[in-house]
Amino acid sequence: MTHISLPDTFLWGVATAGHQNEGDNSASDTWFLEHTTPSLFREPSGPACRGYEHWAADLDLAAGLGLNAFRFSVEWARVEPERGVVDPDALDHYERRVDGCLERGLAPLVTFNHFTAPHWFAADGSWTSADAPARFAEQCDRVMARFGDRIAYAVTLNEPNLEQLLQAGAKLPPEAEAVKLQMLAAAARAAGSDAYASANVIPADRQDEFQAAFTRAHRAAREAIKARRGDLPVGVSIAIADEVALPGGEERRDAKRAAVYDHWLREARDDDFIGVQNYERIVHGPDGEVTVEGELNGMGTVIAPGSLAGAVRYAHEVSRVPVLVTEHGIQTPDDAQRSAFVPAAVEELAAEVGAGTPVLGYCHWTLLDNFEWIFGYGAQLGLHTVDRDTFERHPKPSAQAYANVVRSHRQAVAAHPGN
Secondary structure, eight states, X not given: OOGGGSOTTOEEEEEOOHHHHTOOOTTBHHHHHHTSSXXXXXXXXXXXXXXXXXXXHHHHHHHHTTOOEEEEEOOHHHHOSBTTBOOHHHHHHHHHHHHHHHHTTOEEEEESOSSOXXXXXXXXXXXXXXXXXXXXXXXXXXXXHHHGGGOSEEEEEEOTTHHXXXXXXXXSOHHHHXXXXXXXXXXXXXXXXXXXXXXXXXXXXXXXHHHHHHHHHHHHHHHHHHHHOTTSOEEEEEEOOEEEEOTTOHHHHHHHHHHHTHHHHHHGGGSSEEEXXXXXXXXXETTEEOOOOSOBOTTSSBOOTTHHHHHHHHHHXXXXXXXXXXXXXXXXXXXXXXXXXXXXXXXXXXHHHHTTOOXXXXXXXXXXXXXXXXXXXXXXXXXXXXXXXXXXXXXXXXXXXXXXXXXXXXXXXXXXXXX
């Protein structure tokens, strides 16, 4: 592997998210939608992985893999469960988690919003309300005031372009959009509000409205974070596939990029980095997307380890800022696929770094098999399984495969210092 292309400051981590991992996030909009009839969510998140209780043991798992970074989100719904009511115990909890990272040699990479928001926020206009940027900035400020001096990187929003990516690629069946609208209407009635909205179930006809709203929120958050600590690197993380064009497919590829990624990549020019979250490669021909022969992942696309390097290259070309891989992985119940995929993807990423693309670090999604939003517990992306009754964590072979990648890289760096 091309380990010496990666600097000794490179961040090796895993990425997690509060609602998907912690459990019982009952003051959130997603929890409310999971319990709405009808619901687009396959099942409720319930206790998830009980990560709110077992956070220290999970940090031990990450440190045991030889990692030096850990990405997690601060759940706004826990910190401000009612409008204007702040729970100091929740802030205490996340402060302990930050300190727990540092005690184990893990750089805390903090996401200020990973899709979920408080129920009251969703029922009061959500991100499109006039005061949404100010409300989110207040949340960012209170988090920064408590432990912002100890975190390493700040991600304002997670995948604000996800719905555009899903709709551009028709990843969900048409009936899903109808259920989404019915769910949101039912949630509004149950909440006694005019409308109900949540960040990762946005109706197709509101995409432009939400993109503008997310942009305002990101800017307000960045300003609040920088006001507390000007030297803290701040960025946004976007979902980005490696869009590849066959001869004659360039126009279709470029249209997809313009519709889904380019707004945020240009926005990132005012940030310190761009977060890249890549899971697949899409191939474009003159007449549309092309099905490529080969072994498939759980998303139904061909397994392509080079997709991460391709996504990173494009993200940097447009944004002109360094890249932090905030998520990368593979949805599959076959861990042998994951064990082979991760080393191959990192090797191609290292070659891209060697070619001159600045990459700050790599976070694998995810530490544990967890709640995967509308797909519930049916999708496996973790390095560890979680017993749904006892919540015991059990490492998969891919956990060791990733640990081996990190170890061999560090050995290469030690053998060739300065390269």
